[in-house]
Amino acid sequence: MALKPNDSFFLTLGDFRCPVHGDMAIGEIGTRWKLTGRLMPGRLAFGSWIHPHNREDFMGNMGFGVHGYYLIAEQMLWNARPGTPEDARGLRGFAQWGDADPMFSGIAWHQGVGVEWVGPFSARPGDVVGAGFTGVRLGQAYYQLPASGRESSIELFYKFRVRSWMGLTADFQSIGISPVALMQTRPYVATLRLTLSY
Numbered sequence: 001m002a003l004k005p006n007d008s009f010f011l012t013l014g015d016f017r018c019p020v021h022g023d024m025a026i027g028e029i030g031t032r033w034k035l036t037g038r039l040m041p042g043r044l045a046f047g048s049w050i051h052p053h054n055r056e057d058f059m060g061n062m063g064f065g066v067h068g069y070y071l072i073a074e075q076m077l078w079n080a081r082p083g084t085p086e087d088a089r090g091l092r093g094f095a096q097w098g099d100a101d102p103m104f105s106g107i108a109w110h111q112g113v114g115v116e117w118v119g120p121f122s123a124r125p126g127d128v129v130g131a132g133f134t135g136v137r138l139g140q141a142y143y144q145l146p147a148s149g150r151e152s153s154i155e156l157f158y159k160f161r162v163r164s165w166m167g168l169t170a171d172f173q174s175i176g177i178s179p180v181a182l183m184q185t186r187p188y189v190a191t192l193r194l195t196l197s198y
Contacts, residue, residue, distance in 0.1 A: 001013045001014070005116065006193075007032065008031050008032055008033065009029075009030070009031050009032075010028075010029070010030055010031075010032070011027070011028070011029050012027065012028045012029075013025075013027045014026050014129060015028075018051075020052060022053050023051070023052065024049055024050070024051050025049065025050050025052060025164075026047060026049040026050075027047060027048055027049075028045050028047035029045070029046055029047070030043060030044055030045030030046065030072075031043070031044055031045075031090040035075075036074075036154070037179075040075075040076045040077075040079060040082070041075075041076050042073075042074060042075040042076065042102070042145065043072070043073070043074045043075075044071075044072070044074075045058060045071070045072045045073075046069070046070070046071050047069070047070050047071075047072075048067060048068070048069050048070075049067060049068055050065055050066065050067040051065070051066045051067070051068075052064075052065060054058075055104060055153060057103040057104050058103055058104070058139070059103065061103075063104065063179075064099060065100075065149070066098050066100075066103070066104045066105075067100070067101070068098060068099055068100030069099050069100075070096070070097065070098040070099075071085070071096070071097045071098075071100065072094070072095075072096050072162050073094065073095045073096075074092065074093070074094045075093050075094075076090055076091070076092050077091040077092060077093050077115070079092040080119060086124070086181070087125070088118050088119070088125075089118050089119030089125050090117075090118055090119070091116070091117050091118075092115065092116045092117075092118070093113075093114070093115050093116075094112075094113070094114055094115075094116075095111075095112070096110065096111065096113075097110065097111050097112075097128075098110040100139075101147070102137070102138075102139040103139070103192070104139070105139045106138065106139045107136050107137070107138060108138065108139045109136065109137040110134070110136045110137075111134070111135050112133065112134040112135070113132065113133055113135075114130060114131060114132025114133065114155075115130060115131055115132075116128055116129070116130040117129050117130065124160075124161070126161030127158070127159060127160055127161055128157075128158070128159040128192075129157070129158045129159075130155075130156070130157050130159075130160075131155065131156050131157075132154075133152070133153070133154055133155075134152065134153050134155070134157045135150065135151070135152045136150065136151050136152075137149070137150050138150065138151060142155045151175065151176065152175070152176045153173050153174065153175045153176070154173065154174045155171065155172070155173045156171070156172045156173075157169055157171040157172070158169065158170050158194075164197075165196060165197045165198060166194070166195070166196055166197075167194075167195040167197075168192070168193070168194055168195075169191075169192070169193045169195065170191075171189075171190065171191045171192075171193065171194055172188070172189070172190050173189045173190075174187075174188055175187045175188070175189065176180050
């Protein structure tokens with residue numbers, strides 16, 4: 001269910017069936033805006049989710065109402081053609097934060113920031129290049145492992161718009177796990193992803 005009393009505020013509520021843990025209810029409230037009247041849209045949203053039933057934690061204890069919170073902020077930082085709504089070229093930034101009970105969740109805390117540049121080349125207005133940083137605190141189960149606690153990653157990507165319905169994304173990540181002294185190397189991951197829209 002979604003409510004939008006005006007162009008500035010919104011509220012969404014949903015209930016989802018999870019194959020392992022049963023139902024999950026989620027709600028989100030937020031606001032949208034445009035800076036300087038030049039098509040510089042932004043968004044701020046706060047949400048919460050809950051599994052409204054009993055569940056066993058990592059230590060074997062039962063708990064009711066496992067839940068978490070999150071916050072998302074997005075802002076257009078630069079618009080290549082502010083007077084042309086159909087032209088999406090420009091620079092966007094985002095920030096994310098999330099929190100959950102470490103006794104039930106594999107990831108207990110998350111923060112992330114990043115930027116995306118849509119249309120970095122005038123000849124390819126549909127391409128997107130971006131960079132981001134993510135940091136997480138691992139949940140209680142993972143603290144039993146010797147090289148656990150916190151994990152961070154730096155990501156770089158380039159999305160090629162092959163067709164209006166097809167994209168090809170090259171992605172590179174550098175992942176670090178704390179304490180670093182327990183690791184001999186810093187893992188690197190490179191992927192190539194095909195996306196089809198229909």
